Amino acid sequence: MDFKELDPILHSQLxxxxxxxxxxxxxxxxxxxxxxxNATSGNLSVQISKLKEAGYIxxxxxxxxxxxxTICKITPKGILAFENYVKALQSYMTL
Amino acid sequence: xxxxMQMSESESMQLITSMINKAKNFYGETGLFYLIWGWVILxxxxxxxxxxxxxxxxxxxxxxxxxxxxxxxxxxYSRRIKRFQRTRTYxxxxxxxxxITFFICLMLTIFVCSAFKRYEVINPxxxxxxxxxxxxxxxxxxxxxxxxxxxxxxxxxxxxPFINIEYQVLLCAAAVIAAWIIPGHLLRYKYKSEIAGKNxxxxx
Numbered sequence: 158m159d160f161k162e163l164d165p166i167l168h169s170q171l172x173x174x175x176x177x178x179x180x181x182x183x184x185x186x187x188x189x190x191x192x193x194x195n196a197t198s199g200n201l202s203v204q205i206s207k208l209k210e211a212g213y214i215x216x217x218x219x220x221x222x223x224x225x226x227t228i229c230k231i232t233p234k235g236i237l238a239f240e241n242y243v244k245a246l247q248s249y250m251t252l
Numbered sequence: 253x254x255x256x257m258q259m260s261e262s263e264s265m266q267l268i269t270s271m272i273n274k275a276k277n278f279y280g281e282t283g284l285f286y287l288i289w290g291w292v293i294l295x296x297x298x299x300x301x302x303x304x305x306x307x308x309x310x311x312x313x314x315x316x317x318x319x320x321x322x323x324x325x326x327x328x329y330s331r332r333i334k335r336f337q338r339t340r341t342y343x344x345x346x347x348x349x350x351x352i353t354f355f356i357c358l359m360l361t362i363f364v365c366s367a368f369k370r371y372e373v374i375n376p377x378x379x380x381x382x383x384x385x386x387x388x389x390x391x392x393x394x395x396x397x398x399x400x401x402x403x404x405x406x407x408x409x410x411x412x413p414f415i416n417i418e419y420q421v422l423l424c425a426a427a428v429i430a431a432w433i434i435p436g437h438l439l440r441y442k443y444k445s446e447i448a449g450k451n452x453x454x455x456x
Binding site for chain 1: 267
């Protein structure tokens with residue numbers, strides 16, 4: 158049986174939650190991710206930055222009625238990484 | 253949620269499933285356009301019926317030109333909210349295309365029927381068309397009142413050949429109440445309740 162290594166970027170509760178949300182929507186605002194994951198703003202910001210550094214998500218900052226808005230979107234590299242992570246999980250679980 | 257907490261494989265899988273379900277159940281439907289279009293079409297139906305039936309004045313049908321004004325408003329407003337939309341889902345985009353398809357079919361139907369001077373079939377065909385996006389939107393956003401509303405439109409279309417032509421516009425009025433106005437108010441209520449729940453910190 159071929160065991161695939163779990164991607165350390167994704168094998169973290171909050172980052173995996175963010176990626177799971179982003180794979181299901183076209184793009185999502187920071188507050189949507191915060192609300193769904195129940196994370197604190199600071200922790201979420203740090204984890205989102207890590208995902209961005211890995212090239213898994215894109216971040217766009219804009220203003221909505223003078224309020225800053227952060228929009229996150231999964232990248233093709235992120236989709237591939239997520240798919241590989243799920244495949245790796247499945248290979249462990251079918252043991 | 254702890255960012256660095258170690259998870260087992262099954263916990264990871266559960267987390268993925270739970271997050272996908274949370275995102276899947278997010279539609280962000282405010283019901284605003286159902287209400288605007290519902291009330292406008294109802295107003296047009298009743299105004300044209302009263303002026304034509306009671307006052308024998310065909311100019312009452314000019315009230316339908318109001319639709320173009322509402323359409324311009326919708327295009328401007330939709331572009332604005334799209335620009336500042338917090339979260340965009342695939343289902344919302346598909347739903348949008350369903351309504352664009354409906355509008356194109358609606359305009360073509362009116363044009364073709366008018367070109368062939370078959371005015372008596374316009375209302376029954378409009379009822380058939382009203383049912384399509386309403387039913388599909390109900391399926392897409394999993395909202396039963398819209399599904400029932402869509403079926404009600406088709407029921408009205410089915411009985412329209414047995415109704416005198418001058419009363420057919422009243423079938424359209426009944427259809428928009430069932431298909432757009434009632435579901436629109438229910439969606440609005442649901443949306444406002446969700447917002448209130450989030451403001452109280454119960455958004456989860």
